[in-house]
Amino acid sequence: MRFNNIALAATAVVSVTAARPSDTPICDYYTTALLKNNTAKNQLTLLTLLVNTVVIGNYTEPNVGIKVPGILAAGKVNDTEVNLLPYFSGELASTNRGGKMGVAVNFLDGGGAAPLMKNKAANDETSDQYFLLTHLYQFFGSLLGCSEQGMAGFDAYKAQSSMYKVHKFMDLDYYQVTYFVTQVGLAAASFGVAEDDIKAVAMALNSIFNVRCAPATTAIKAQGAQLQSICIDKSCPLAKDGVCSKYDTPIEPKNATASGDESSASASMASGTATATGTSATTEASATTTGGATAMGLSWAAAAVGFAAFML
Template sequence: MLYNKVVLAAAAATAVNAQRPSDESICDYYTTALLKENTAENQATLLTLVVNTVVIGNYTEPNVGIKVPGILAPGTVDGEDVNLMPYFSGELATTNRGGNQGVKVNFLDGGAAEPLKKNMPADDDSSNQYFLLTHLYQFFGSLLGCSMQGMSGFDAYMADPSMYEVHKFMNLNLAENTYFIQQVGMAAASFGVAEEDVTTVGMALNSLFNVRCAPPATAVKAQGPQLQSICIDEKTCPLADNADCALYSGQGGNSTTTTTTTPTSSAMPTATGGNGDGGAAEPTSVPGGAAVVHGLGLGALVAAVAAFAL
């Protein structure tokens, strides 16, 4: 992607005040609002800015002043310390590579934060970091209904269809999974996304990923219904509505209970401030220099948890 040729629209700073048409996806709407032309390359740029901020925290300037630590920085959720870094650094044997147990994989082997500050996934195209970040761009692009995805400039997501299978050896608890979702919400808010929209994406992400034993649901339309529960820890993760733990029986610590429990409100992302003392990257300039409003999640996710793309 030629980021040095990207020019953000002058109206980007006020885009949050506009009303998105109900028949236009979040990805399409905000790509046009921020980057003038709704092209596959511009959609990929939008998702790169969003995801990189979620991972390393604030690195773009200007923003609206909300501090985003990023998922690699330590934090707290409801008084519980959270540190997701070991899942990415290869310290823990939690990556599913097709065996019966997790293996250690370093997902920061492509330059860590430095290439992300330059709006890149990694400093090469063969590292674990490169594949992780590009898959995240593609996955969130599918969730947001990017209509140009799959064309030259923005590849379609064709990796693992089940987020449960990807994360099952991590045994994530409620605080850890909540922290990730909070970073998504704060990243959106830091670029001016309305509080109502941040709440909307939080509700949708919590319903799909932050519960145990959820029945198959569609995250990527082309891949159909899959097991998507990422919150696995029996002691802390609430059961999904219509939970079917038999589908997860014997895997990742899920029980066979089918009681229904609603996720707690503490799992909602906040639009004000960060968790912990930061660790976010030093700000650099967003291409074009305009204030950015990322439509991350928003209304595209509220219509149905089982069908994200509009």
């Protein structure tokens, strides 16, 4: 897949995004708009482009002119510093592998940014990076209503059903979750997704993932209702009809590295992301819930609240 052709298609779609029929899923509509044929393979390509951009920032050129720093970049939300890199680099013991405490996992072990810039999940199919990215493609595909998912070319999501269980040892706060979803929104906007569609998805996700103590809710239809709160810190808004007794007391993840060398190496890798557009992942990006992207004509009052989904 040639990135320049995809990005040029994204430029063209800006003028037609408002015309998406209400009975056409977001995934199907933008797959057709960007890649012409609404096939399972093309739907996977769309989700790969979106998720990879969320992670490493802009890596296609040209695009519609919206800069995406990516979640490996440090940033700010309402003047609060946010740095999500340690959750990916193995610096923090924050991954739930079925125990009572989090463990350290390096999710950049499949080549880091380099394969993502080639529209891949990783350099191999056995790394933690590969499983993380492919599950992200599948999870977002289900959330966005990809009608061809489950057919040859785009597997259905069959991994962990409770996003709370996945993230319970991360102790994520409102600012971290908001920063993540801001990158999701910017990535979508960079490919020409309409503001109304971005807001609709963010508002739906906000009520499920970006609240404390949410009652069991269905995120993936085939998996049924599960505990889904990702934002579990006291800074997170309390869910309507919250069931806090079903959630464990949050545990702050411990630093798993003696010297921070692993994190430094990962940060160095991250700084080389998106070199096709000159974007550096070490660039500090600001995001607010009251207009963090107003210069680009986007309303983030609704869109900059949502969820962090680095699930397994």
